[in-house]
Amino acid sequence: xxxxxxxxxxxxxxxxxxxxxxxxxxxxxxxxxxxxxxxxxxxxxxxxxxxxxxxxxxxxxxxxxxxxxxxxxxxxxxxxxxxxxxxxxxxxxxxxxxxxxxxxxxxxxxxxxxxxxxxxxxxxxxxxxxxxxxxxxxxxxxxxxxxxxxxxxxxxxxxxxxxxxxxxxxxxxxxxxxxxxxxxxxxxxxxxxxxxxxxxxxxxxxxxxxxxxxxxxxxxxxxxxxxxxxxxxxxxxxxxxxxxxxxxxxxxxxxxxxxxxxxxxxxxxxxxxxxxxxxxxxxxxxxxxxxxxxxxxxxxxxxxxxxxxxxxxxxxxxxxxxxxxxxxxxxxxxxxxxxxxxxxxxxxxxxxxxxxxxxxxxxxxxxxxxxxxxxxxxxxxxxxxxxxxxxxxxxxxxxxxxxxxxxxxxxxxxxxxxxxxxxxxxxxxxxxxxxxxxxxxxxxxxxxxxxxxxxxxxxxxxxxxxxxxxxxxxxxxxxxxxxxxxxxxxxxxxx
Amino acid sequence: xxxxxxxxxxxxxxxxxxxxxxxxxxxxxxxxxxxxxxxxxxxxxxxxxxxxxxxxxxxxxxxxxxxxxxxxxxxxxxxxxxxxxxxxxxxxxxxxxxxxxxxxxxxxxxxxxxxxxxxxxxxxxxxxxxxxxxxxxxxxxxxxxxxxxxxxxxxxxxxxxxxxxxxxxxxxxxxxxxxxxxxxxxxxxxxxxxxxxxxxxxxxxxxxxxxxxxxxxxxxxxxxxxxxxxxxxxxxxxxxxxxxxxxxxxxxxxxxxxxxxxxxxxxxxxxxxxxxxxxxxxxxxxxxxxxxxxxxxxxxxxxxxxxxxxxxxxxx
Numbered sequence: 038x039x040x041x042x043x044x045x046x047x048x049x050x051x052x053x054x055x056x057x058x059x060x061x062x063x064x065x066x067x068x069x070x071x072x073x074x075x076x077x078x079x080x081x082x083x084x085x086x087x088x089x090x091x092x093x094x095x096x097x098x099x100x101x102x103x104x105x106x107x108x109x110x111x112x113x114x115x116x117x118x119x120x121x122x123x124x125x126x127x128x129x130x131x132x133x134x135x136x137x138x139x140x141x142x143x144x145x146x147x148x149x150x151x152x153x154x155x156x157x158x159x160x161x162x163x164x165x166x167x168x169x170x171x172x173x174x175x176x177x178x179x180x181x182x183x184x185x186x187x188x189x190x191x192x193x194x195x196x197x198x199x200x201x202x203x204x205x206x207x208x209x210x211x212x213x214x215x216x217x218x219x220x221x222x223x224x225x226x227x228x229x230x231x232x233x234x235x236x237x238x239x240x241x242x243x244x245x246x247x248x249x250x251x252x253x254x255x256x257x258x259x260x261x262x263x264x265x266x267x268x269x270x271x272x273x274x275x276x277x278x279x280x281x282x283x284x285x286x287x288x289x290x291x292x293x294x295x296x297x298x299x300x301x302x303x304x305x306x307x308x309x310x311x312x313x314x315x316x317x318x319x320x321x322x323x324x325x326x327x328x329x330x331x332x333x334x335x336x337x338x339x340x341x342x343x344x345x346x347x348x349x350x351x352x353x354x355x356x357x358x359x360x361x362x363x364x365x366x367x368x369x370x371x372x373x374x375x376x377x378x379x380x381x382x383x384x385x386x387x388x389x390x391x392x393x394x395x396x397x398x399x400x401x402x403x404x405x406x407x408x409x410x411x412x413x414x415x416x417x418x419x420x421x422x423x424x425x426x427x428x429x430x431x432x433x434x435x436x437x438x439x440x441x442x443x444x445x446x447x448x449x450x451x452x453x454x455x456x457x458x459x460x461x462x463x464x465x466x467x468x469x470x471x472x473x474x475x476x477x478x479x480x481x482x483x484x485x486x487x488x489x490x491x492x493x494x495x496x497x498x499x500x501x502x503x504x505x506x507x508x509x510x511x512x513x514x515x516x517x518x519x520x521x522x523x524x525x526x527x528x529x530x531x532x
Numbered sequence: 533x534x535x536x537x538x539x540x541x542x543x544x545x546x547x548x549x550x551x552x553x554x555x556x557x558x559x560x561x562x563x564x565x566x567x568x569x570x571x572x573x574x575x576x577x578x579x580x581x582x583x584x585x586x587x588x589x590x591x592x593x594x595x596x597x598x599x600x601x602x603x604x605x606x607x608x609x610x611x612x613x614x615x616x617x618x619x620x621x622x623x624x625x626x627x628x629x630x631x632x633x634x635x636x637x638x639x640x641x642x643x644x645x646x647x648x649x650x651x652x653x654x655x656x657x658x659x660x661x662x663x664x665x666x667x668x669x670x671x672x673x674x675x676x677x678x679x680x681x682x683x684x685x686x687x688x689x690x691x692x693x694x695x696x697x698x699x700x701x702x703x704x705x706x707x708x709x710x711x712x713x714x715x716x717x718x719x720x721x722x723x724x725x726x727x728x729x730x731x732x733x734x735x736x737x738x739x740x741x742x743x744x745x746x747x748x749x750x751x752x753x754x755x756x757x758x759x760x761x762x763x764x765x766x767x768x769x770x771x772x773x774x775x776x777x778x779x780x781x782x783x784x785x786x787x788x789x790x791x792x793x794x795x796x797x798x799x800x801x802x803x804x805x806x807x808x809x810x811x812x813x814x815x816x817x818x819x820x821x822x823x824x825x826x827x828x829x830x831x832x833x834x835x836x837x838x839x840x841x842x843x844x845x846x847x848x
Contacts, residue, residue, distance in 0.1 A: 188661075192741060197739070197740045198738035212823060299819075303819050305565075305736070309570055370731060370820070370821050371819045373825070513741050514822075
């Protein structure tokens, strides 16, 4: 199949082999046809390197893989950064981890690796030995902002609260943020490398631990990809149970976020109520799966649940969510803090390529449950808000909780399974709308059904840069609130 | 009036009272807050235990800090206890009671605020500097509100002597005039801002970028932090005590007899306890306002003070 066929016939799954010189035109064509970049993966084969660009669109669910073969000694691809901002991020990640150079990249500097990483050492390559780390070998300074009264505030990576590590550098005048740079990857632990050589059973516990709050999101994306690659089909019953688990994960995280947003305005009464509700939800998770964070319920083609939520439980949860929201709505100071704070304009959100709650709060109707469904329900509807501020992100969560509860209710007895088409034998993709946004896994197996490559894309990876955009004209003391309203994962980003 | 032994005993009593009542009031406020949020909460004694723990820890100070940083907590505690010793908390007849002016007491307390601010700047860290700049902004707007409130109360009584201001409420019924009520509301808002309570500052936050007071003291640890906490809490009960005695003066001892002092001690403890509980209840139901709304809030307090002055003049 060639590019013209793909663009005219729009098949559900397609595979294109391209020369590096044809890549940029093909990408342009696919983007113009409405495709988004799902992931960019470098894979090392026996004698060469291969870069796989996964383009996705939906509904209806379409996935196009573009494979480009490179010389392993001198791997170079033309950069897509000019046509896609996320592509530029993936290319920088690939340059650090695989040494694949993106020619013409506007920001040819490290992304994943910090200054103490040895130059020219690419940990995902097969020949990469354990490298000695020379602390502070090369300085990696920030581009300073200069001018009268500009003040620099470094924050982190160790914070006053118990949160994941990330360094934020602010340049402010008075209290107004002029520029913010986030430096992440303090928790890079080589998760993708750890997958190599495992079979599905050994890999699932790892997938559950990519980001602790997205155990189902990541393990489900992984298991869907593995089933795709190995040609295994789960039953409709198992698929419905998976959909229930995915919504249970969304519930406890969204509820926690509603409370945490109130807490960041010091309205701890709503936080206390939300946290007791979260505890109820965690106990429900425990009853359903035997684990409070929903681990251990998924298997290849199977799902093992101990129990299911009861309808009366769902109703009482809905009532308690409404109580928390009503508390916040009735507090004019909380509403004042939320409204108009940290606005991410729709155009900026599209340019950055954000996913999930953040995208929908800026008016972008993108949701993998809509674009790449594995189960369909009548109760599901996509939730969007238009204002792109903290309040919009609060409202999206609030309304998605209601949708999730209705979906679980329906899934207890109904819901239609979608038969997913197959990718090429031995490779597979899984796309799942985790509670943050679309989680994409792409896997490759060898003949003995052991993993040779897993590419994980947490929505945080593409959404993090939007935080800095949303901070324009925001004041420093509002940063924690804006950051919480994004609530992006460090572990899922750093991998 | 010459300094008397009774006055000296009373002043010593008040000094010790703020040091003990401060941490207990913090504990009480946290307890009330916890219970209202449906949590058990730590014991009311927890701040005292924290102080004991902190005071036994190793002293660590930022490498480049100077004596300014080291002196700030001491000045803070000293300013609070000096102000407490001469204020009408337990009795109207503490040492120098006839000479102590309301403005003087506030400026002694201000000495503590300024020293803490300088101590923060002395560390040279971004957070402490940020906290200091915010504290200076809040402070610059609290002072006018406080002064106008004092002026308003003084106009009605004809003096700014603190003991007379409190005493006039005990002996006459001029207490509940509109001027005094407006002035007290203004004074109360200013106290909340000055002591870093909601809706101006969140004493319980761990979000370093939103902090005002907590950012200033972020570099203090161990015994230094114990002093800062002690000084801050002593200041809190002193201001709450002054407010309580100005609003509800009944029960304060007039003289310095043993029985009168015990009665006064009970009265002020109960009154401050009630005000502290009220502050906690208010804090649970409110939230922290946007930083740039603080001027609006304090301008409101200032305006109430001005209205109070006008009504005091008009009703004279």
